[in-house]
Amino acid sequence: MRPGIRSLLAGVIVLLAGLAVATAPSIDRVVGPFELGGRLGDTVDARLYSATVTRVELAGELDLGYGQDGFSYTPPSVASEQVFVVVDLRLESVVDKVLVQYSELVIGGVTYRVAPFLPGPSILNPPAGPGIPVEGTLVFEVPSSVVESDAAAHARLHIKSELTPQLESVPVFALDLGGLDVERVRVVEPATIPADIR
């Protein structure tokens, strides 16, 4: 092969490789999660668990008095200089016990992770196995200015058991936090199995 043609061919190959990289879908599009949409009150059935958001409130302080019955360093109440978004959730796992400690609240493109300090038993580590629903509370601490912004009307709650779920279904609830009053103190109860199925 003539040197000129060889150089031209090499250039074309490099250009094609660059084009392939530039136009390749992102990793999220290839192996990202399948988001299953829902709203307040809906039950969303994912592959590994189903989730229902039953109530959403805002609070400036959490009463965690139940935690003092067991072993916990967390004091009986925790106050925020910002705002707690308190989400009551019903969760039922399908295959195995599921931990939802990677749940996230996304408001205006900013991601807030679920607060880890709730004493056990909390819904982050549900006290029941597959087929048994558990009711509990997720808490997200977010800046006050965010819940007062227009973006708060379009908050999205991702119920996640992995940090970066891949090729896995994930319930995503559209929540309207706009116009909610901020309670001074919200009593948080431990995660429990609902009385109607006991």
Next chain:
Amino acid sequence: MSDTPTDQTVASRRRRVPWWLWTLVAIGAVVGLVAAIGGFRDVPITALPEVQLGAAHVGSEVRTVVSRAYLSDTQPTNGREADAGSVYLIVEASAESMSDGPSLLDGDLIRVFAGEQVTPAVDPSHVLELRTGEPSEFLQPGVPVDLAWVWAVDTDSLSVGDEVFIGIFDEFAIYDHPIWGDDSFSRPTPVARVITSIASHETLAGTTP
């Protein structure tokens, strides 16, 4: 006797410098240039910009305000007592993620030079959120939290009034790998320092960070 065309081609190939030698020369030149401008020299701690106690340092993703360093027999908030012959060196600071998601830099945000026992290579035994006394797990965006980095040291290794160098660390996002498409972070590196003296828990009692 004149050379045949075949002999000329062979001679030309012998004279041509092989490609791998050019590659080695190029790599050597780059490494030499980096070395010549001091790229491999250790960065002395005195080269780091100094931040005053109580002043804010804004890094690439975390805003940090170091408030105090002190010795105590117990951990803050949860009251865990140090073992016999040990005392806790505690550095308190406020930290806030400035990015659009939670930051996991909290554990690596602060390291100290204090006496012979505590160097930046020594990780704290605990990083606590002062409000709850629980281990810190991440920094929420836009929500400052008060944290304590805790090292257990021998009682006679540090004294009240000793000077302590507090390094504020940062990490830098490496965006969107073209093949793996995943964001990652560089190793945490020191970007600023706070120089203060060690207080005692008793003298700080009743004060807030």
